[in-house]
Amino acid sequence: MADRSAGDGTVGKALEVLDRVAAFGRPVRFTELLDGSPYPKATLYRFVQTLTNQGMLSYDPERQTYAMGIRLVRLAHAAWHQSSLAPIARPHLDALAEEVGETVHLAQLDNAQVLYVDKRNASRPVEMFSSAGKVGPAYCTGVGKVMLAYLDEAILAPILEQQSYHRFTEHTLTDADALRTELRAIRQNGYGFDREEHEPGIICVALPILTAGGRALGAISVTSTVERNSLAGLEKLVPRIQETARAIAAVSRDWGFPDQHTSNRQVETN
Amino acid sequence: MADRSAGDGTVGKALEVLDRVAAFGRPVRFTELLDGSPYPKATLYRFVQTLTNQGMLSYDPERQTYAMGIRLVRLAHAAWHQSSLAPIARPHLDALAEEVGETVHLAQLDNAQVLYVDKRNASRPVEMFSSAGKVGPAYCTGVGKVMLAYLDEAILAPILEQQSYHRFTEHTLTDADALRTELRAIRQNGYGFDREEHEPGIICVALPILTAGGRALGAISVTSTVERNSLAGLEKLVPRIQETARAIAAVSRDWGFPDQHTSNRQVETN
DNA sequence: AAACCGAGTTTCAAATAATGGAACTCAAAT
DNA sequence: ATTTGAGTTCCATTATTTGAAACTCGGTTT
Known part of the structure; x- marks a missing residue:
């Protein structure tokens, strides 16, 4: 880390x-x-x-x-409104979730970790903070990999090196090389999968939300289980998700969302 | 402030x-x-x-x-789990909301401000962070007044003095004396109202969630409008809300919730 | 009962980091 | 070409942070 x-x-x-x-x-x-x-x-x-x-x-x-x-809760409220895609994306996410009838996640990258900022659970009512604010590893989730795929090499390299790769399932990619290959494929296709890499039985398709400059503001994923669906099945949803991603990107541009989100000036000099 | x-x-x-x-x-x-x-x-x-x-x-x-x-969102996620009543109170709040068919709020006190940590909207689905984390003035909300009522004089006094009283509606209590009288009444009854003090047309009943030591961990309120309901109508719900408040207090005690939540040691010495 | 222990707290001189007035850069306005 | 104002950097002065050591205070051991 x-x-x-x-x-x-x-x-x-x-x-x-x-x-x-x-x-x-x-x-x-x-x-x-x-x-x-x-x-x-x-x-x-x-x-x-x-x-x-x-x-x-x-x-x-x-x-x-x-x-x-609890002061953090108050500050985060402001953060969620000002700096996350969630408020902007909400209506689009609602629509998507309803149409596809599966769980939809909206995530952003925070310091090489995936941060879920919103979630639509097809069946159940939404679980407040319990899902928003949750973090997960970037290298073995659909949203994570998709966002990594559009990161500048200068930022990506140290992340891939410093990452400690835990084998969550037998499908988890457990080294930087494997991950790099995967990221190349994602950039090629424009979308990525989670092939039970984080939890057995859980699969998802994920698409980046891209700025005009080609930077990923965040990512959307549609999650399912191997019983209910398949990678091929999820792939069919890509155009629909793409539409949502584009819509969110468009609104954020209008709303003046930073093209580069977290800035790390001050390169280490010690 | x-x-x-x-x-x-x-x-x-x-x-x-x-x-x-x-x-x-x-x-x-x-x-x-x-x-x-x-x-x-x-x-x-x-x-x-x-x-x-x-x-x-x-x-x-x-x-x-x-x-x-966005780091704040991540930290708040942890805060919400560790330090707010929300996760503990959730099932009780669900049940209450369903039974009374009105909007239910769960709030805690943060630095003399009311902080809403959860909300059940009778009709609409829950709005994530947009409601949790929201803050409001303590002196003119049901939950706020109820929590102030159970504060130690030593902590209460500076809050009442330093508060700037804005007249939101014609019913807003706009000075410390009026508020003190109100707080005394609340301690007597064990519950309090918002008589359109914050927003015209909006009324609520609020009850504190009390520890064995008599400290308010938080407060629950049931909100309605003057068109749909009345103070007398809301008052009828008090026993039911009381039940929920007690249940939450009991669970938090088991779960080892601090009796005094925010500690302010270090009395000013400069 | 005295000695001990370990978690938590306080102290204070030395070391370090924060401060802020002033100077600089750069783009936009005149 | 000059002015203006926002944003940024510099650096000697100043104030804060640092951390080893000492202290407190329940509880436990001898």
Whole structure:
């Protein structure tokens, strides 16, 4: 995982702590954070204090545990509106989901991870935050691979190298070379599949949402199971999904969506 | 609005900038942030740089604007799971919403503001982040007043004083004294109303979700309009809502929910 | 009962990072 | 060609962060 906080001073270090807490997925004790932390006790302690004061963490004095703070929920609300494709894409996603009768995902790339920003579950009603905000590996999901396929080589290379490839299923692509071949194929076709690479029995087709400049703002996927459908079956939906992707791209252009979304200026100089 | 960042060093200041950007509700230019900022150009510039590097803000080089970053969405996902009542309360909220056939809200308090963490819309399907994460004033909403009513005087006093009371409707309580009277009544009854105090035509009943220690973890409300219903009508639902509130409180206790949620140690000493 | 332990907290001089006034760049407006 | 204003960089000064060590305080062991 790329070290995001490299060289970003105190703020970067503090935010890194937030990520750590998030990674636990449950309330954590101070000591749990301490081991595995690059910072000495007193330093980490002050970070955690500050973050708690700031509402970015919440502290349970009884159990002496820290959890993610609700201020984040408020900030994310703004983020979701300002910076995600979700609000723009909503009507298009609704329509697509209804027509194809399968689960539809909308995802964006965040620091080499797939971030799901919206979801339409054909049958069930939507599950709020439980799905939006969820992250997953990029290299073994339909949306992930499709977005990687349209990344600049300069950004892609370090991601592929630093990635640790976990074999989720027997179909998972587990090295950079295999993935590179796959990405080339995706660029050629304009769409990609998940061939049970992440979960057995789960397949999907995914298409990028491309800017005029050919950059992927995000991706849409239609997911199914091997029982209900097949890759060939999903492939038939490509034109319909393409239409949605184009529509979303068009609206985002009008709405002035950045052509390059996350900017990483300041090339490392140390 | 209480200055949260008081005395929290660089991290606090940087996070304050995040709030500013969030407040705009749209991508902002650097200059827009600059005026009204307590920091000189160079300083603010570095904050924004750092936050952008960190993925907490995203930068659109073409339009030269900053927006909330998607990393927040990921962090909030964790926050919502770990620190909000929403996942715990979900089934209870579902049941309540279905039975009463009106819109149900679940809210928590964040820095003297009401933060909606979940919502059930009787008719319409749920709107993802668009409702969860939304904030509102505490002093003129049902959930807000109910939570304020169970706050410790030491925490309540500064909130009531520092609050700027905007008259949203002719029924809005616009000073601390009126609000104090109202809060006393709420503690007496165990529930409170919104009598078109925030929006004309919109009324609701709200009940606190109380810990054994008598602290409000959050609040539930059932909302309606004056056309469809009345305060008396909503009052009839109190026992049913009470039941839900108790159930949620019970589950959170089992699940080990903090009795005091946001801790503000470190009393100002400068 | 005294000593010990380990988690959490506080202290303070040294080390480091943040600060902000001023100067610079560059594109657009005059 | 000149002005203007937004955005960016520089760097000596200043304030904050750092982290080793010491302390507190339940609970446990000797």
